[in-house]
Amino acid sequence: QVQLVESGGGLVQAGGSLRLSCAASGRTFSSYAMGWFRQAPGKEREFVAVISWSDGSTYYTDSVKGRFTISRDNAKNTVYLQMNSLKPEETAVYYCAAAQKFYAVVRGTPDYWGQGTQVTVSS
Numbered sequence: 437q438v439q440l441v442e443s444g445g446g447l448v449q450a451g452g453s454l455r456l457s458c459a460a461s462g463r464t465f466s467s468y469a470m471g472w473f474r475q476a477p478g479k480e481r482e483f484v485a486v487i488s489w490s491d492g493s494t495y496y497t498d499s500v501k502g503r504f505t506i507s508r509d510n511a512k513n514t515v516y517l518q519m520n521s522l523k524p525e526e527t528a529v530y531y532c533a534a535a536q537k538f539y540a541v542v543r544g545t546p547d548y549w550g551q552g553t554q555v556t557v558s559s
Contacts, residue, residue, distance in 0.1 A: 438462045438548040440532045445553030450524055452557075456517040458532030458550060470515040471541040472506065474528035474555075481531070486541040487515060495542060522557045530555050 444456040458470065471486030485496045485506040494506055505518040515532065530553055533546035540546055 438534055440534060440548055440550035442530065442532045442550045442553040445530060445555045447556045447558065448522055450522060450557055450559050452522055453518070453520045454522065454555060456519070456530055456532075456553060456555075458515045458517075460513045460515075460534060468534055468536060469538040469541045470508070470532065470534045471546070472515075472517045473531045473533055473544070474526070475531070475552075476525070476528040479528075481544065482528075483542055483544060484530070485517060486538060488538055493538070495538075519555075522555075524557045524559045526555070527557045528555060529553065 439461045440458055442458050444454060448454050468489045469486055472484040473481050474484055475481040483497055484500060485504060487494050487506045487508050503521045507516045532550035533541055534548045535541045535546040
């Protein structure tokens with residue numbers, strides 16, 4: 437099994453930035469994809485970004501393109517989400533996810549989920 441632990445959430449003013457981290461353990465990730473989802477109050481969980489562990493290919497939901505950057509540190513088995521120019525409507529619990537298939541993360545059916553970290557963006 438794989439364990440995913442998120443960190444880096446908190447309170448930030450609109451227009452500010454945060455960097456989330458997700459540390460993975462229990463399995464090697466040479467053939468995995470890792471990414472991020474978010475769930476705002478009263479809304480369904482939404483895909484945000486994904487990165488291929490093997491070649492670093494990335495994909496983002498349209499609303500965050502140009503503002504968010506996903507990256508990885510292979511030595512630390514850690515994925516990051518740099519979030520810039522944050523908006524109040526992006527207040528949500530942000531979840532890390534991992535899967536054998538890149539598309540499994542994009543479509544919301546990863547093999548593993550983290551417990552989430554709260555991000556609150558004030559107006």
